[in-house]
Amino acid sequence: MFSSLINKRKKRILHLVVHNYIQTARPIGSNVICKNYGLKISSATVRNILADLEKEGYLTHPYTSAGRLPTDKGYRFYVDSLEENNQLTVKEEMLLAARYKINNYELKEMLWQLSHLLSLVSHYTGFVFSVSQEKVIFKHLKLIHLSNKKILAVFITQAGLIKHKVICLRSTITIKNLKRMCNILNDEMVGFTVKEVRNKILDKIKKEKIAYKEFLELGKELNEQIFKIKEELYLEGISNILSFTNNHQRVESVFNILQERKMLSYLLEEKFDKKENVKVFIGNENSYPQMNDWSIVSAVYKTGDYPIGLLGIVGPKRMEYSRIIAEVDYISRMANKLLEQGEEE
Amino acid sequence: MFSSLINKRKKRILHLVVHNYIQTARPIGSNVICKNYGLKISSATVRNILADLEKEGYLTHPYTSAGRLPTDKGYRFYVDSLEENNQLTVKEEMLLAARYKINNYELKEMLWQLSHLLSLVSHYTGFVFSVSQEKVIFKHLKLIHLSNKKILAVFITQAGLIKHKVICLRSTITIKNLKRMCNILNDEMVGFTVKEVRNKILDKIKKEKIAYKEFLELGKELNEQIFKIKEELYLEGISNILSFTNNHQRVESVFNILQERKMLSYLLEEKFDKKENVKVFIGNENSYPQMNDWSIVSAVYKTGDYPIGLLGIVGPKRMEYSRIIAEVDYISRMANKLLEQGEEE
DNA sequence: ATTAGCACTCTCTCCGCTTGAGTGCTAATA
C-alpha cells in the first residue's frame, strides 16, 4: 500500500520517530535522529525526508521550529508495521499464567477477573465488554427454594458456565410446584439458545398451558433476570492512566464514551474480519473526538466460533503497542479457553 | 471545650471562613468577611480576630498578604459545630429511596450497589468496607451438584443474606454423598457463627469422624471459600474526585492507602464509640500524610448491634460536610435495614 | 475594645529579553 509511496529508508525513519516519541513523549528533531540511531546520512537529508513524511500526513510538528511527532496516520503505519511479531514468548506466557490464575466458573466473576488481569499486566486500563449472548445454549436450570418468596435460580450453559441469581417473588410458591416447574423447563429447553428459551417461556405464559399460576411470575422473572443476558462492561485500572494526561476532563470523557457502550458495540460489530485477532484503534480513527489522545487495543473473545464480546485495554496513543498487542492477544486466547473449558469435564 | 477559649463572635467568624472556603476554594480576607456577611464590625476588628484564630491554630494563610483558610483544626471545629442538624428531610429521603432502589439479597452485589449509591448521591467517591464477619450466623447450606467435580455451595445466613460460590474439586463426589454431607452440616451447624462452623469442620476433618473421604476436600474448600468471609473493599466513583486536585499522584496515593485497608480497619476499630453514627475524619487527623487534602465521612453498618463494616465517602477536605453527613447517615441506616430485612420475610 | 490609616508584603500577571533547538531554503558538492 504505501510501500510504493515511501521507500525503505523513509519507513525506517518514520518508524524511528514514532518509536522515539512513544518512549520520550517529546517531538524529535533531525539531529537526534542522525546521532542517536547511527544513520549514515546527514541531518539535512533527514529534514527533507521528514518534510516529505509530513506532507504525506504521517507526521506533524506543534510549531515551526519544533521536532516531529506522529499523527494518527503515523501511529497507524507504526502499528501495521509491527503486526507480525506480536506474540509473547512461551516463557512470558508461562510466567503470566502462573502469576495470575483465573479459576472461576461464574461468568460475572470470571469476566471481572479478566478485566482486572488486563489492567494488571498492561499497566493501562483493562476492559471486558460482554455483549448480548443470544447464542448461549441451555443445558440445565436449578431452582432452589430459599424461602417462601425467594428462589435461587442457577443456570448452567452448554459451555459449563454458571449464572445464578436470587429471585424475589411477590407471591409464595410451594416447593412442590417449584420442582414441577423446574422439571418442565429442564425437559423442554435443553439444547435451545436463551433467546429461544425466552420465547418459549413467553409462549407458555400467553397460552396458559401451565396449570398453576405461580409459573406466571417466576417465568417472567426468569426471562428477565436469567435468560436475558445483557451487555455488561467491566472496567479496571482507571487510575493507571491518570498519569498520562494533565487534563482530568479528558480522562473523564474517555470513560464516559466507553460507558455509553455505543462505541464499543460499533468496534465489535463493524471492525473485525475473521482472520485477525487483535485490532488497534488509534486516536479518533473512528471519529470519536473524545478518543483523540487515546488508543484501544482489543480482541474479540468467543465461544466456539461465535464472538460474544470484546476485551482489551485503553491507553495513551503513545503506548507500547508491541507489548500490549501481545498481551491482549494472549489474554483473549485465555478467555476463549476459559469459556470452553467447562465442556471438557 | 473551646467555648471558653473563643467567644460567640469568634465562632461565627471561624464558621464563616470555613464555609466560604468550602464554597470558593479561595482564601478569604477581612474585607470580604465584613462586606459579604453584614457583620457590624470593621475589617480591622475582624483582622484582630483572624489573627487570634490563627494563633490558636484554627486558620492559616499561605503567605503574608493572603486571606485565611482553615487548618484541619478549623475544619474540625466547623464539622463539630454542624453535627446537630445533619439529617435529610423526609422528602429528600423519599426522593432518594425512590430513585435508587437496592433490591438484592446477594451480599456481594448488595455491598457493591451501596458503594455505587454512595458515589452517585455524594458526587464524591463511595466506599463500602466489609470486614471479617466472624459473627455471621449459620442458618442453612445447600450443596448443589453441578457436575462430578463442580459443586455450587449456597450459604444462607441467619439474616437471610445469601452467599454462593462454585467449588471445583479434584476428585469426584457422588450425589448421594453430597446430600449426606449437606444434611450433616445442616443438622449440626445451625445457630453457630461461621467462625465456630469453621472450627467444627476442621475438627471433623482432623478426627476423621466422617466415614467417607470426600468430606476432606469439600470441607476444606467450604471453610476456605464460603465460611471464611474475608474483608472486601468496594470503591466506586473514583473519577468523581479527579477534578479536586491537579496532582494525579496525590489521588493515586489516596486510593493506595484505602486499598491497603489498614487505615480503614483502624478507623473502624478505634474510632467509633457507640452513640454517634456518622464520623468525619479530616485530612491527616489520623496521621496518614497521604490523606492531607482529603476527608472521609463514614458510618459503621451492623447486623443487630454488631458492627460488620464501614461505609462512606472520600472527598476533598473542603467538602459540603452538612449534606454529605446527612447522606452517609441515611445510607448507613439503609444498609442496616437491608442486612436485617431478610429476617422479616 | 474598636477603628481608621498607612506602610508593608507577597502573589500574580504582563512584558520584554535571551537562549537554543529545530526548521526550511539555497547553493555547493559528489
Next chain:
DNA sequence: TATTAGCACTCAAGCGGAGAGAGTGCTAAT
C-alpha cells in the same frame, strides 16, 4: 540527481523586573 553544508529564521521556554492588587499588621486615635 541526490546529498550536504551553511545560514537565516522561527518560536517555545525560561528568566527577571515592573506594576497592580489583595490583604495583612501595626500604631495611634476614638
